[in-house]
Amino acid sequence: MENKDGIVYLENGNLTIINPEGLGRYPRITAGKNVEIYINGEKENKEVVVSQDIEELIELKIKQTNKSKELNIKVSRNKLKAYLLIDLIPEQKLEIKDKEPANHIKIETKSQKKVYPKISKTEILELLDYYNISYGINHDQISKIMTQKGNLNGEYLIAEGKKAKKGENAQVIKSEKYKQRDENLFNVIDSIEKGETICYKKKAVEGEYGMNIFSDRISPPPVKNIELKAGKNVQLTKDNLKAIALEGGQPKLIRRNGTVEVHIYKQYIIKGDVDKHTGNIKYEGDLLVKGDVKDYFNVEVGNDLKVQGNIANAEVKTQGDLYVNNNIIASKLFIGNYLEQEIIISLKKIIHYLEDLNKGVEEILGEASKRKMNLSNFRTGRVLRLLIENKFPELKTLILHVNKSIKSSEQLKKYFQEITPYFKNMANLERIKDEKILSNFKNNLLEFVDFNLEQNGVLNIYTGYIQNSEINIGGSVIINRLGCYNSTIRAKKSIIVKSKPGFLKGGSYQAEEVIFSQAAGSKLSKTYFRIGKQIFIKEALGTLVIKSEKDRKIIEEGSKNINYEVNNFGELVTAGTLPNINKYLLRDEN
Incomplete structure (x- = not known):
């Protein structure tokens, strides 16, 4: 006898089983979704092997689904939008699907009709009221939902607040x-x-208030x-x-x-050169030099200096911008009140110590007065000396150190020269009758840090080429043409070489923000960089040494697209974007 598998099929809801022949496999049935199989009254949960012997004992039952409705509200994080979430399960009239003859069939249902639950506008409004949503309700959208039939499952924006309107800062x-x-x-x-x-x-122009969906006012951002x-x-x-x-x-x-x-500022014009005919120049306003600043002649101005030619072998100091149409060669430049970061930190520490010192003097003298003690034993100078020697010993060290370190700021030198003698010989402190001298010193430092250092951070040098020079600037150095060779530049802001063939070859370059150049490095010596925020160099022409506060990297000749930024830990890490140099290139102080 030939071996032949048994088969089973469904037609009009009736199950028909044909047994196998010989050693053939018996047919099997499995319940699909919404179907239950019972044999002789017992529910079967797994695949069932069937035969003609039990055909009359098999009962197929359909699990009819009941309709259900769930409505909910989702509120956006900024409380400006409310969404209606609709989840409907329809009531369905199901019947058993026909199945072609096979050794194994899955018994499934088909829907004759789906009847979805209805939603009323009142339900939605009550839900909004439950969530205390009262502003920006979109009644048209709610009505539109009501007109739709069938499956409404989804997310609908039904209330929207009003954003606060940003104002305009004064300009x-x-x-x-x-x-x-x-x-x-x-x-x-x-x-x-x-x-x-x-x-x-x-x-x-003040902004306009907004309103969230809970009818809470939203204040606009404050204008400056x-x-x-x-x-x-x-x-x-x-x-x-x-x-x-x-x-x-x-x-x-x-x-x-x-x-x-x-x-x-009044502008003074020198129609030719600064040379033996003019002598050294010192002027409080703007100075315009139509020619060059010649060898060994110095210029000091209280505002902007514009040189139509070159500066060579000269010392230049300005409290404003410096514009050099051509080149800066073998010169020393002090633009603004540039100070090393170490000195700035020391100044701030001195200010802090002086404030604490003043409080200490007031406390001691005040307590002595309360106790009606002999104030002659508590002379201000003596109290100052005792406090400095015993409680604030670092103040003396800081003042003497900063006094030696100041090179570029005449004003700051003057402040320290007035106070330093009291700290070189502490016995001099005892001659102080009141603390005004230290108070004035502190106020002068406060003004210097607050105004001079911050304000002079916007000063720039604009020039074509720099060679063998030393530059200290309270702002940025912008090189428009060739670049810079074998120089030392310390900038409070940035050092930027604008032109495509521009370079920084040899020397040392320090910027508290950005250094940017197409090329850098020299085959003759290492070129050193120290940065506070980011450096980009398209190509290394020689060995570069790049430092940050807590990191150091050596870049070999031939390296390209060198792009590092300083992370929060003072380390040099690869930057994801190029530095934004445009903000440093604008001459407009606004």
């Missing part, structure tokens, strides 16, 4: 004539004439105001919104702690 806007200043760096004598408007203040102040040769209009020039000259806007101070 100081330069006059058109002032804006022309950068376009005529070496041609203009007085960029603003007497009586002209230098700039005006555009008032801040600016106070316009009149400086040298400037007068404000009665409404304090316009700055008018009282004299012709070069305008200067100085930003500080929410204020913009407007100055007019």
